[in-house]
Amino acid sequence: MSFARAYRLLERLCFVTAMVGFVALTGAVVVTMADIALRPSGGAVPGVVDIVQLLVMAGAFLALPYTFVSDGHVSVDLLAQNLPARAAAFLRLGAAILGTALMALIMRYGWQSMMQQRRFGDVSQTIGIPMTWYWSPLLFGLALSSVVALFLVVREGAHLVTGRDPVVRGSAP
Amino acid sequence: MSGPFIGLFGFAAALVLILLRVPVGIAMGVVGVGGFAFVSGWRQTEFVLGIAPFEAVFPYSLSVVPLFVLMGAFAARAGLSKSLYDAVNAFIGHARGGLAMATIGACAAFGAVCGSSLATVATMGRVAMPEMRRHGYHDRLAAASVAAGGTLGVLIPPSIILVIYGLLTETSIGALFMAALIPGLLGTVLYMLAIFVETRINPALGPGGPRQDWGARMRALSRVWAVALLFALVIGGIYAGWFSPTEAAAVGAFGAFLFALAQGRMSRAVFVDSAVETLRTTGMIFLILIGAGLFNYFIEISGLPSLLVGSIEDTGLSPFAVLLIIMLFYVVLGCFMDSLSMILLTVPFVFPVVSALGFDPVWFGILLVTVAEIGLITPPVGMNLFVVQGVAPGLKQATVIRGILPFFAADVVRLTLLLAFPVITLWLPMRMAG
Numbered sequence: 354m355s356f357a358r359a360y361r362l363l364e365r366l367c368f369v370t371a372m373v374g375f376v377a378l379t380g381a382v383v384v385t386m387a388d389i390a391l392r393p394s395g396g397a398v399p400g401v402v403d404i405v406q407l408l409v410m411a412g413a414f415l416a417l418p419y420t421f422v423s424d425g426h427v428s429v430d431l432l433a434q435n436l437p438a439r440a441a442a443f444l445r446l447g448a449a450i451l452g453t454a455l456m457a458l459i460m461r462y463g464w465q466s467m468m469q470q471r472r473f474g475d476v477s478q479t480i481g482i483p484m485t486w487y488w489s490p491l492l493f494g495l496a497l498s499s500v501v502a503l504f505l506v507v508r509e510g511a512h513l514v515t516g517r518d519p520v521v522r523g524s525a526p
Numbered sequence: 527m528s529g530p531f532i533g534l535f536g537f538a539a540a541l542v543l544i545l546l547r548v549p550v551g552i553a554m555g556v557v558g559v560g561g562f563a564f565v566s567g568w569r570q571t572e573f574v575l576g577i578a579p580f581e582a583v584f585p586y587s588l589s590v591v592p593l594f595v596l597m598g599a600f601a602a603r604a605g606l607s608k609s610l611y612d613a614v615n616a617f618i619g620h621a622r623g624g625l626a627m628a629t630i631g632a633c634a635a636f637g638a639v640c641g642s643s644l645a646t647v648a649t650m651g652r653v654a655m656p657e658m659r660r661h662g663y664h665d666r667l668a669a670a671s672v673a674a675g676g677t678l679g680v681l682i683p684p685s686i687i688l689v690i691y692g693l694l695t696e697t698s699i700g701a702l703f704m705a706a707l708i709p710g711l712l713g714t715v716l717y718m719l720a721i722f723v724e725t726r727i728n729p730a731l732g733p734g735g736p737r738q739d740w741g742a743r744m745r746a747l748s749r750v751w752a753v754a755l756l757f758a759l760v761i762g763g764i765y766a767g768w769f770s771p772t773e774a775a776a777v778g779a780f781g782a783f784l785f786a787l788a789q790g791r792m793s794r795a796v797f798v799d800s801a802v803e804t805l806r807t808t809g810m811i812f813l814i815l816i817g818a819g820l821f822n823y824f825i826e827i828s829g830l831p832s833l834l835v836g837s838i839e840d841t842g843l844s845p846f847a848v849l850l851i852i853m854l855f856y857v858v859l860g861c862f863m864d865s866l867s868m869i870l871l872t873v874p875f876v877f878p879v880v881s882a883l884g885f886d887p888v889w890f891g892i893l894l895v896t897v898a899e900i901g902l903i904t905p906p907v908g909m910n911l912f913v914v915q916g917v918a919p920g921l922k923q924a925t926v927i928r929g930i931l932p933f934f935a936a937d938v939v940r941l942t943l944l945l946a947f948p949v950i951t952l953w954l955p956m957r958m959a960g
Contacts, residue, residue, distance in 0.1 A: 371801075371802075371805045371809075372801065372805075374805060375801040375804065375805055378592050378593070378596060378804065378808070381589060381592075381593065381776065382593060382596070382776045382779050382780055385593075385772065385773055385776035385777075386776055386777070386780050388773075389769070389773055389776075389777065402586050405586065405589050405772065406584065406586050406589065409588070409589040409592055409593075410583060410584070412592055412805075412808065413583065413592060413808050413809065413812040414583075414812070416804075416805035416806070416808050416809040416812075417809040417812060417813060418809075419805055419806065419809060420805070420806050420808075420809025420810050420813065421809075423806060425806035425807075425809060425810050426549035426550070426551060426552070426809075426810050426813055427549060427550045427551070427810055427814065427864055427866070427867055428544070428547050428548065428549045428550065429544050429545055429547060429550075429862065429863065429864075432545055432546065432547065433546075433547040441547075444546055444547045444548075445547065447546065447548065448546075448547055448548040448549060448552065451543075451548055451552050451553075451556050452548075452549065452552045454556070455552055455555045455556055455559070455817075458559065458575055459555075459575055459579050459816070461575075462572050462573075462575035462576035463575070463576055463579060463580065465572075465576050466576035466577055466580065469576075487580075487584065488580070491579070491580065491583070
């Protein structure tokens with residue numbers, strides 16, 4: 354399989370993952386609305402805060418790889434926009450290496466923290482959702498983001514060496 | 527090397543990485559980890575890496591961010607922008623510069639249901655730019671009014687940046703929203719005044735158009751009930767204590783979705799488009815929050831905030847003089863950084879100084895966001911300047927920059943008024959608190 358094709362598949366995977374995250378965000382809206390709607394009759398959705406926290410974390414972290422792959426992170430182009438293509442690729446390569454390292458480090462030590470909380474049986478405050486449920490989307494999002502960042506390292510590295518981008522830029526769905 | 531010096535060096539290193547096009551969240555995170563390891567050793571850094579990212583994104587109050595982003599994404603596609611523009615235009619469009627003033631008014635109203643400056647510029651630009659061009663407005667005034675009007679969305683609640691500031695400094699988000707209302711309206715009036723003065727001096731910039739009768743005005747007004755209802759529900763709900771900010775955001779997102787559906791604009795493509803925008807923005811904000819979480823640990827342990835507080839006390843400068851210096855620092859920094867990153871990068875060491883000087887955190891928050899707004903229209907990285915260029919074919923950046931000067935002056939006047947009269951900001955939150 355060519356690198357470009359593998360990259361496309363990764364983009365697709367990130368898009369689908371992000372859409373699952375969007376379902377979670379929509380769930381947060383629905384649960385909150387249900388809680389508000391039940392209020393006049395003295396009712397409430399049990400553990401609404403715990404549930405919304407979980408759904409929003411899922412939404413945000415399942416979206417993270419898509420933000421990476423679609424170049425959606427905030428960066429300042431002030432210098433890069435005036436540089437030749439290879440020099441700009443060099444800067445992007447540096448950013449991708451730092452991104453890979455940071456994502457991988459957070460994932461590794463985050464995993465340790467999750468395992469520790471699992472051993473202690475930590476749960477959420479109101480309805481006792483295991484804390485591992487909150488960690489799972491975070492770690493999955495970081496893991497997929499690490500893979501995306503690694504692909505970006507290869508892509509920008511190839512761009513730097515050959516002077517040609519192996520994938521058409523800005524093609525994320 | 528002392529801790530505070532390492533902290534200062536870390537701040538400079540983060541700025542350099544950001545200028546080298548490293549995404550802001552990653553730059554802050556890498557410097558945070560490296561700096562913390564340098565000051566405290568790797569064993570403790572492992573612990574921080576395990577908890578800081580989770581802590582940075584776990585609070586329930588943070589749920590408000592993606593929900594307001596979702597509300598803005600739906601509102602931007604619900605056709606609210608055109609109705610708002612037509613309504614304001616019906617009343618003042620006939621005056622000299624009236625269409626530009628209508629753009630400012632519509633931007634302010636749209637900001638009230640959107641919360642994002644870039645979305646406001648992109649959406650209103652598509653509606654207002656062709657209209658102003660059709661009526662013979664000079665690009666200089668047309669583009670600048672869209673770019674400047676878009677900044678109002680940052681301050682007028684609900685504002686994502688105010689939410690982030692509130693979370694960072696543990697300041698009430700409800701109080702910040704209330705405090706932002708009058709300064710937001712003041713900004714709107716001052717921008718309109720800038721257009722009035724500019725078109726008095728040079729009438730060719732924005733010629734007057736035909737006057738609409740009262741029947742047409744009322745019809746146009748009746749089409750913006752949804753904006754009024756959404757704003758009343760979201761902000762009125764927070765003010766009245768019916769909803770927490772997170773609940774208000776969910777109500778807003780649901781309401782904007784229903785409105786788009788009722789308008790027949792919620793096609794599958796539009797829904798996916800809204801989802802993609804929400805996801806990209808949420809991912810972007812959460813990565814910055816993680817980076818900021820790590821960076822904050824480093825800045826705190828470096829002792830930089832305490833050193834700054836001590837040094838400022840030693841200078842003998844009055845608190846107000848220090849505040850002026852801080853504002854100047856932000857105006858300059860805002861020329862090179864986007865507002866969210868700027869706030870996340872600097873608040874960890876600026877806020878302790880401001881608190882030690884005894885300034886109200888709500889007042890400072892509004893001043894900070896006002897300065898961040900100025901950054902959105904100041905070259906070379908004023909984001910709104912680029913966005914308006916993107917939606918108006920053939921527009922030169924030099925034209926926009928020339929046109930932005932009167933609006934920049936209006937912003938300076940507003941900042942001066944807010945600094946001189948804190949009551950403008952604090953009156954409403956004080957009433958809310960009873």
